[in-house]
Amino acid sequence: MPNTDRHDCIIRGTVVSCGPDVAPQAGTDALDVFTDGALHIAGGVIRNVGPATTVFAQAGSDHPPVHDFRGRLVVPGFIDIHTHCPQTNIIASYGEALLAWLHRYAFPAEERFADPEVAEETAQFFMDELLRNGTTSALIMGTVHAHSADAILRAARARGMRVAAGKLMMDRNCPEPLRDTAASGVTQSRELLRRWHGAGRLTYAISPRFAPTSSEEQLTGAGQLALECPEAYVQTHLAENTAEVAWVGELFPWAEDYLAVYEYFGLVRPGAVFAHCIHMTPAARQRLADHGGATAFAPSANLFLGSGLMDYPTQAALGVTTGLGTDIGAGTSFSLLRTAATAYQIGALYGLPLSAAHLLYLTTRGGAKALGLEDCIGHFAPGMEADVVILDPEASPLASRRTAVTTPEETLFALFTLGDERHIAATYVAGQPVTAHRSTHG
Structure with a gap:
């Protein structure tokens, strides 16, 4: 029988999180990116993360419902x-x-x-x-x-x-x-x-x-x-x-x-x-x-x-x-997106414009490290608590135009520069959607 536990789902999209201790001007290699990626969430924690084909294959035919956010960024809460x-x-x-x-x-x-x-x-x-x-x-x-x-x-x-x-x-x-x-x-x-x-x-x-x-x-x-x-x-x-x-x-x-x-x-x-x-x-x-x-x-x-x-x-x-x-x-x-935009501007005044990877680090894994919670929240790995945010680059006309043809890193930076609460398509707390979201369920 299919798994219908409301605590279980697979979130599909461009999955992005960052490694530990990301330098202020770190580039793409500081990001873990799966352009067509997926998170398998079970019981409020991440069971698996990786390319969507791999996650689906390992989940089996009775996998839980899919929340399909292809074209959007899936990042840690x-x-x-x-x-x-x-x-x-x-x-x-x-x-x-x-x-x-x-x-x-x-x-x-x-x-x-x-x-x-x-x-x-x-x-x-x-x-x-x-x-x-x-x-x-x-x-x-x-x-x-x-x-x-x-x-x-x-x-x-x-x-x-x-x-x-x-x-x-x-x-x-x-x-x-x-x-x-x-x-x-x-x-x-x-x-x-x-x-x-x-x-x-x-x-x-x-x-x-x-x-x-x-x-x-x-x-x-x-x-x-x-x-x-x-x-x-x-x-x-x-x-x-x-x-x-x-x-x-x-x-x-x-x-x-x-x-x-x-x-x-x-x-x-x-x-x-x-x-x-x-x-x-x-x-x-x-x-x-x-x-x-x-x-x-x-x-x-x-x-x-x-x-x-x-x-x-x-x-x-x-x-x-x-x-x-x-x-x-x-x-x-x-909005931490707007706050990060200001952090970038202050860094630029000091001659150190902060990269997209570092801005993501400050809003996620850096905060987790400050709170001593890197083993629980702030990035995606099996066993981590499933706090997830879906970022929609098409939620405003300007962001949509800016990100029409970009890499995931460029899209992320554009959202840190132009984004606000309009670009939060969904928020998940311990695997549960807690805001109305625009997705395809399958």
Whole structure:
């Protein structure tokens, strides 16, 4: 009898993923491409990948249903390693640099999350928007309210996504309604960690907002929590804005530099993701690499707030693990295609235009490496979790015209330059289609 398990299918199309540690200007040989390729998915994982004829032959005559996307690109699900669910409603807010922007827009938006219904409704919208843009995994900041992390992780679990999130820890230098205490921030984070960490595809993230909004006592507690659970993530911000860097110098005069604050409290380690990292010396970047920490490159947010340009060539040369972050709501799109286009432009300003292979790496396998998940997500191989995105080059007239006669690599670069959510034909989470898609089922 034919296999009719709804969890099983074969996805056919131009299958593209990338190898490990793709260099910024790596060419076609850094990509694994099957022009007429297929993924055989069973029980939410990839059973086989390769040329379609081979995959069909090995699947046998009773193979599962075929989702036929020939003419489109089949790539791993995108991975967003820095974004803020509570800032969804303030995306595209005009005219402020980081610290003023926090007080004018971000903090008031986060205060509204005191209402659990606001947190719940926003989390549901946020997850749907991620999926609509092809993002299947994300590292997400909530608010100081514990129920904000509950709402995010509950929404992710309902959709089967691989997501990490945490409540913010802030006990100073923020509005009173958004303050926890050194003790309550740690206690609530520990309770959330016990409730969510390892539940299905979910992970908890210890989340001090950034050094200025946590006292030394709270940062000590966060470091202790990170020591207690080394499998949990640490997420925070680092060296985004020159005024912020100067402020950290005033608040922590004993520290050699901004990174040294986090080092002192035991927060720089594998599984720690630092957003932005614009205003850092090569020596500080080297220490970050030596500790095994990772950087979230959030180029559109950095430009939107006028924060500066990350020196990506230096960072890449030092071997700092890096993925992309949309950084909603300073970032201007949920689309990692659009975010990658901005990353390319910043690289070009530094004399290092990023290749299609590297842009795919940043949005997929690089993000997986930053999260320590290369054995689960980010590329296609038997046994990997079947998070898949279908990119349609014909979804807009200009992209269709540009890609009419191109190689898969050229098509991929064109979509990273011209693409957005219109070009996401389908998103699969653990082998399940979670957005309406245009295909031929056979």
